[in-house]
Amino acid sequence: MIDWVLLVIAAWIGVGVLGIAALRQFKLVARILFPLGGLIGLALAFAALSALPRAPEIAILPIGLPQLPFHLRLDSLSAFFLLIIGAAGAGISVFAAGYFRQGAGTPPGLLCCEYHLFLASMAMVVLADDAYAFMVAWESMALASFFLVTANHKVPEIRDAGFLYLLIAHIGAIAILLCFGVLQANSGDYTFAGMREQSLSPFWASAAFLLALFGFGAKAGMLPLHVWLPEAHPAAPSPVSALMSGVMLKTAIYGLLRVCFDLLHLHLWWWGVTLLALGLATALFGVVFATVQTDMKRLLAYSSIENIGLLLAAIGLGLLFRSYGMNALAALALTACLFHVASHAFFKSLLFLGTGSVLHATSERNLGHLGGLLRYMPWVGWLMLVGVFASSGLPPFSGFVSEWLLLQSFLFTPGLPDPFLNMFIPIVAALIALVAALAGYAMVKFFGIIFLGQPREENLRHAHDAGPWEKAGMLWLAAWCIALGLLPNLMIQFIDPVTRMMVGEGLAKQAAASGWWLLAPTSIERASYGPVFFLLGIIAASTLAFLLVRLFYHGHVRRSAPWDCGHPWQTPRMQDTAEGFGQPIRQIFEPFLRLQRTLPSPADTKPFYKVVLNDHFWHWLYLPISRGIEYLARQVGRLQQGRISIYLLYSFITLLFMLFLVQR
Amino acid sequence: MNLSGLLSQFLAIMAALLLAPLLTGWVNQWRAWLQNRSGPGLLQPYRMLRKLFIKESVVAESASPLFRMAPYVAFGCMLLSCAIIPTLSTDLPLSPAADAIALVGLFAMARVFMALAAMDIGTAFGSLGARREMLIGFLAEPALLSVLFTASLISQSTALTEIVENLAHRDFVLYPSLAFAGIAFCLVSFAENARVPVDNPTTHLELTMIHEALILEYSGRHLALIEWAISLKLFAYSCIGLALFFPWGIAEAQAPVALILAIPAMLFKLAIGGFLLALIETLCAKMRIFRVPEFLATAFLMAVIGMLTHFLLGS
Amino acid sequence: MDNLITQLINLFAAVILMLAFAMLSQRRILTLIHLFTLQGLTVVASTVAVAYVTHQHHLYYSAALTLALKCFLIPYLLHRLINRLNVRWDIETLINIPTIMLIGIVLVVFSFNLALPIAKLSASIARGTLGIAIACFLLSFMMMITRAKAVPQVIGFLSMENALFFAATSATYGMPMVVELGIALDVLVGVLILGVFMFQIREQFDSLDISHLEKLKED
């Protein structure tokens, strides 16, 4: 199977090279190469699907370092992530076929090349079985996505965003590299197989864990390292944002899982608590910021931060259970995590693609200038609604299942032997519920402001719906959101070998025991959820109501102007704005945000009101660091002050110092 | 699944559909009496529904299909929630389809649909109502979940029927955690059902209304369905409360006699509950909208403390 | 006889050290060149003495080479240079001279200390003078640091070369001939290039004050 997967990756690279060959042939690139890439993604998804339950397969490529050729391994964990990459990538590629427009800027062929290299490197990341191959794929992924982010490099903000992104990615990558340095334990064996053999002391294992947390956290957008994410994701073209948010962030989760559950054998309870706390903080932070955003892509980017927080919390819980040897529960938490990985991949990609279509139709990213698009872009609108429901964690869509599983695993914590943790965890569960509810708030705001109400600008009335390619791509992703939500057991069957590999337990048996339609991860008495019946119930009740009302009464409807409260001069601008919709949250969570407000005085003839929301971390962490480095650089710069005598003096003093050293 | 299960399921759904407006009428009647008014009569909600069904629906020109869909979905959600809550019996074939967490999800689904529908028209009030509704929702939802968590921590299950059976079958033990949860639940219920300290169901004063702003654009059969859904919601919340804190009298599987006895028991409990609700509504004043988050944060806190006490004092 | 010559070598060493101090404290350029020539001569003399005692013939060649280079060619070039460039004025040091002298004495003590264990290992009869060679090296280094004009700095550099040559003699009996030749060639070319440089600097800045050469720096 691994040969097929490699073939698929090679095919992606090949498409990329073809893109370079057809640098400016727009039609060829858009109508043939991108759909081809999508098809290849589909093939990857199938290959991964069939590889999931199989035993690990190993391949060695003849490239790499002399003693360290690229080792690749296709095991369940990597197959699962390949499935996500392939399936989400397929939809996004098809969308991209219709998305990229001809015009100035980066030539389409180059974009195509970068795009497919990005896909290929992500696939390589999850396949890599030695530190070098992993790092090469990891950084290639960062690099390819950086060039995609800066596709429109004439805008200074985009350049800044790209820079910040690559900088943090690079520092994170160095941390990951150091983590591998710890894991190889001076054996000189950089293969993961060699690392599995090592048994590290708690100190070194913790060092490896913390370095991995830092490195992968930087990529994932974990709390203090998240600042690049809301800058870079909006800056990129929408299919790229979708890939980055939906798929690339997951590779960081993959890395964390790989290091924590595969390469490290030791698990300390405080790792789990650390992850749990960081994840929770990230989720809360992300969702609060998402609700107050006024830029639609930024809102989604912050929502990605929130989801990453949830994923980290789930991993933390899994680690906690694992450290106490409660493997079945660890499997439950990890299943929740992996399920959410899949579900977030699809709904976030879908939402980002939708914003792309909106952007194309209106050239507007600011929520304050959008509105009422459901009428002009029904396809995009309704498909996005699916994504919005999934993202808000509403049953019976995919987001709810992962949330449900996560909360279930929290409810099992009373089994933990540590009373302190027992108290700590319900609070986390409650806060997770809060995050989920706030996500709903953010998503209602997102959808409502863009698609509902009256168009806030006149030109929105000329917005056109997405083209067939775009529709097809979004339809594919939306179908996944629904399918995952309705048939969670099927997905859990796929996740089962993965958790079995990581913690030796899986959910599939119990889940299958109560029938395909009922999700009961432990036992049906304990908890169960049947999304199909759930959906049927709602549909039956609604339809019945509909039919009965028709039957007994009538179906007549009269159209008229909305009620104007006796104030006939209503304009669309009187609707609630994005700022207004976020205002309650802004008020409640004011300490989270760094507010800068300019208020008009009562006597102003042209009153002007402005609120700027900033990130505390930027002011408390990043600016001081940058100032500190600047200060140090100034001090170090004094060494080079131009005078040759001083330079000679350095040499002289160094000489004397060393002579003095050796004399002792 | 068997015949008695199907029967009790059917009974539960019919009871909810038929009794929900009655409960609303009962509460309104008591409110009137407590405020020295003569009430509109117990059956007023039914008359209201009938009138609305007959009347023509006026829909705004700018409304999208979402707007017309929302009442049906909300109604469907509420009906489903009534079907899975053990009102009369714990032998509910539909109950495995949704546990406590899914129940909260169901409420959220209805809320999101209503909020989106309210924003659809594009009037100032619609989006104002949607915003306020979501504001209440995002605080009430985790609080409600935490209440349910407390109960499920005690009974080791999140399935509602299991919780109820478990609670009903234990020896009578005072759970301090349930006390906190109970207070939290009350607070949440007030907020979620748009009752007085948070919202006034009878007001149409623009500045203070929350729920009414949401449904301002609805008329005719759509409004009827929404009103019915609201009644069902009140009914559902009451039943959750009764099931969690006073689970006695609810029938179990294969017990047709108990099922028949359960109906009067439920009616009795609901009657008392309705009276208490009316009493509290009369005694309280409506609070400013900015105070609502504090109110709900208290509820949330109470629920969390409930969970903590469960661990602190043991079970 | 050998004993006498060994003492003579030690005497030369002392003279070299003295000359190094003298150069360190000298303010006049012309005298500086003279002192440098004198130092070169002393080095040559001590080399010849060592060669005589040890019958190391190649030392004669290197002595001759040094004589030609350090006592005739380079002083001649330097004289021409200062005549052409007309830079005969007194030179200022960056630190005042008594301080320099004090630091110099400390350096001498330090170098003696440093050389003590090594000198014992040397096979050369002039091994006692290794400390003096190191001291001269460091003193010339000091001179380069403390002078603000180009010419004295160059003289400091060349005197450093003298100290190295002396060290080679005192540690072993000089370097292999091919290396000696290479070193001599490098020194010669170096001085020529320096000469070219000084003209260029003079042309650009109208002065040989190296305080003009402080523009390239971090700000």
Add this chain to the structure above:
Amino acid sequence: MDALLLVFLTPLAGALVLALIGHRAYARDLNVVFSLGTFLAAAALTVRIISDGPLFALDKQFFIDPLNVFLVTLTAFVGLSTSIFSRPYMRVEQDHGKMTPLRMRLYFSMYQLFSFTMLVALMTNNMGILWVAMEAATLTTVLLVSIYRTPASLEAAWKYFILCGVGIAQALFGTILLYMAADRVIGDSADALLWTNLEVVKMQLDPTIMSLAFIFLLLGYGTKVGLVPVHNWLPDAHAEGPTPISAVLSGLLLNVALYAVIRCKVLTDGALHSPFAGNLMIGFGLLSVVAAAFFLSRQKDVKRMFAYSSIEHMGLMTFAFGMGGPIANFAGLLHMTVHSLVKSAIFFAVGHAAQQAGTQIMEDIKGLIKVTPSVGWGLMLGSLAILGMPPFGVFASEFLILTTAMRELPWATPFLLLALGVAFAAIFSRVQEMVFGQTALKPLAHPPALLPVFVHLGLALMLGLYIPPYLDVWYRQAARLIGG
């Protein structure tokens, strides 16, 4: 043996010929021809080494072993590509009136002479001749640095001369002490400075003398390597000289100086039986990496910035060799190779960019990718490569160095992390602004020589993904030789 002689006789002949006719128009091509000859000779030599193994020449005064064979080839190769780059570059400089015929003659002959001295330094077996060649390398380049006769270039050249002169004088002292130590073991013969002889008896060399000698040698040659705090000449000389010279200084001369340090370290380690030499190198290396990173973040001049980047990388290599051991040494050698390839490629790109903008100030260079995409991409990819982005080879060596350091010297890794992060921020933020964005630049009159840029980057890319087996064997043998 013939090939070995040809390797350094060709540039010597080239120097003589070009000194006479360097002002002619065809001299540019002749320069390339001589460099090509050198490269072909080196290639032939390499082929012979692959088949026959190490060899000696001229009474053992010259030799080729795994440690210098790849450096010789690399030097000849970079010399060739720099001469190709010089053609259009110097033509533009002539058009701008910066180069007179006399200066052209000086430039070409010194360029060849510089190749000659470096090749001699690399191939000689005699530590004394190594010193002579290093000094000669300084002397040949010092006039090239000041070739424009601007005040700044004169100042840079003066500092280069004096600081490197003093440095190299210390190295001479070290060599004398080395000879003294050898003298006691091997006896007073001309062969006592032959490295191969010394290597045999290194265990018997006196530790006291050797530790002293190593200090002088490290500081002496370290000055040429550009180790902080004796690096001060380096940024000035790189920034003010013609760009081809910056390329060879950074790409080759620093390597040769580090090579000399490594040779000395092997002997010192043998004599001392302690990690003394390694510790000193670790200290200098780390200091250089960190200080250079902070220097980097305040640069305005593009060539100066990349000069500091060279200091950083030389520091990293010194650090690696200081750690020692098969992996770190291997990484250090690999880093030497890729750094010189990538850094010279960057200087080529920077040279063209600076000529387009008419300035080296980075704020005035903008939007290269718009005007000449190839130069822009060359600069962008080169910078990413030098910053340690895979799949370029620099990453491969940094990977090995950092992972080894994590277990060998965990305390050093935070500093490395900090330095690499700061350096990345410093370089990349500026390169991005130069490459991307709107532009007012104009294309060059003569087509830029981009073949060298992309061939270098291609090779660096290859080394990140595939190291040819014989190169690997050399690296490993050399790593074993260096030991530690």
